[in-house]
Amino acid sequence: MNESTAIALCRDRDPRGFEFLVKQYRREAYYHAVGFLGNSSEAEDACQESFARAYASMPGLKSLVAFYPWFYQILRNGCLNRIRARRRHEAVTDVEDAKNDPQLVVEGDDNKRDVWSALEQLKPEFREILILKHIHESSYADISKLLDIPRGTVMSRLYHARRAFQHVYVKAKYQGEPQ
Amino acid sequence: MSTCDEYKPLLSGLLDGELTSEEVSKVNEHLIRCSACRGEYEELQKETSQLDSLSIREPQDEALEAFWRLPYGKMVRNSGLFLMIGGYLSFLCYGLVKFFTDDSEMLFGKFSVAAMVIGSVVVFGIVIIERVISYKTDPYKEVER
Numbered sequence: 001m002n003e004s005t006a007i008a009l010c011r012d013r014d015p016r017g018f019e020f021l022v023k024q025y026r027r028e029a030y031y032h033a034v035g036f037l038g039n040s041s042e043a044e045d046a047c048q049e050s051f052a053r054a055y056a057s058m059p060g061l062k063s064l065v066a067f068y069p070w071f072y073q074i075l076r077n078g079c080l081n082r083i084r085a086r087r088r089h090e091a092v093t094d095v096e097d098a099k100n101d102p103q104l105v106v107e108g109d110d111n112k113r114d115v116w117s118a119l120e121q122l123k124p125e126f127r128e129i130l131i132l133k134h135i136h137e138s139s140y141a142d143i144s145k146l147l148d149i150p151r152g153t154v155m156s157r158l159y160h161a162r163r164a165f166q167h168v169y170v171k172a173k174y175q176g177e178p179q
Numbered sequence: 180m181s182t183c184d185e186y187k188p189l190l191s192g193l194l195d196g197e198l199t200s201e202e203v204s205k206v207n208e209h210l211i212r213c214s215a216c217r218g219e220y221e222e223l224q225k226e227t228s229q230l231d232s233l234s235i236r237e238p239q240d241e242a243l244e245a246f247w248r249l250p251y252g253k254m255v256r257n258s259g260l261f262l263m264i265g266g267y268l269s270f271l272c273y274g275l276v277k278f279f280t281d282d283s284e285m286l287f288g289k290f291s292v293a294a295m296v297i298g299s300v301v302v303f304g305i306v307i308i309e310r311v312i313s314y315k316t317d318p319y320k321e322v323e324r
Contacts, residue, residue: 018247019247022246022247026243026246026247027238027243029246030238030242030243030246031235034235034238035235040236040238040242044238044242044245044246047246048245048246048247051246051247052247055247105235105236106233106234106235106236107234107235107236108232108233108234111229112232112233115229115230115232115233116233119230119233130230133195133230134227134230134231134233135230135233135234135235139197140192140195140197152188155188155189155191155192155197156187156188156191158188158191158195159187159188159190159191162191162223162226162227163223165226165227165230166222166223166226166227169226169229170226
């Protein structure tokens with residue numbers, strides 16, 4: 001089976017096609033979700049929810065050439081909704097949720113965890129593009145296709161995201177150093 | 180292009196090797212003349228190289244498997260549950276109707292069973308009403324358990 005056959009099966013409400021697509025993209029979906037949410041169990045929930053939503057919406061689609069860029073928009077919205085709900089919850093209860101533990105998400109030493117913590121402090125759009133470029137090693141063309149933005153916007157968003165990261169990371173490093 | 184602001188996004192492109200040869204020569208020309216942009220480019224290069232070494236932990240295979248299950252399994256389970264509960268309830272109702280309409284049963288026995296059934300319905304109803312009232316007035320319902 002290939003992707004276009006799988007998409008055609010899904011549009012005929014045949015779950016075998018969707019099973020094929022899930023197997024193809026579930027790992028990638030998990031990495032993208034964990035990049036947004038910084039928490040593996042929440043990322044797993046977001047993936048499950050997004051795949052279920054995608055399965056329900058596929059038969060109604062007029063045309064679909066590539067599955068993942070379309071699915072990514074569902075996953076992205078799901079993750080952003082979760083982030084918004086988390087903030088609302090913190091505002092209502094006046095209690096900050098326990099911080100995500102970078103050790104559970106990132107491999108490596110303390111410095112890598114500090115880098116991840118700095119990333120987590122950025123706004124989601126900046127974190128998203130930095131993770132796509134540096135962790136997934138996506139090209140500008142791939143990022144442009146996935147986020148549905150022009151190449152120029154990819155370049156300028158990356159520039160601003162890197163500046164924001166630099167600001168947060170250097171500040172954290174400076175504060176962490178002994179006087 | 181004339182101001183530094185217009186060149187700044189191109190610094191990212193240069194860093195990633197994503198510029199056309201024309202863009203590369205334009206940015207390089209600017210970097211030779213502008214020490215501020217040169218400094219910014221070197222800083223970007225240094226700090227963002229930290230990001231290249233990051234890698235996310237592999238997810239567990241069981242977690243990936245749980246992302247999607249064929250809907251048939253869920254449908255079959257739900258219909259099995261529905262048939263089982265439906266069967267029990269109709270059998271219970273049938274037994275009760277038979278019990279109350281059968282003349283051979285003693286009146287005292289019928290009263291006792293009726294009292295038990297009515298009592299259970301009343302207690303169950305009160306519990307549900309109390310749960311609804313306490314949910315409406317619960318100030319901590321936003322707090323996750």
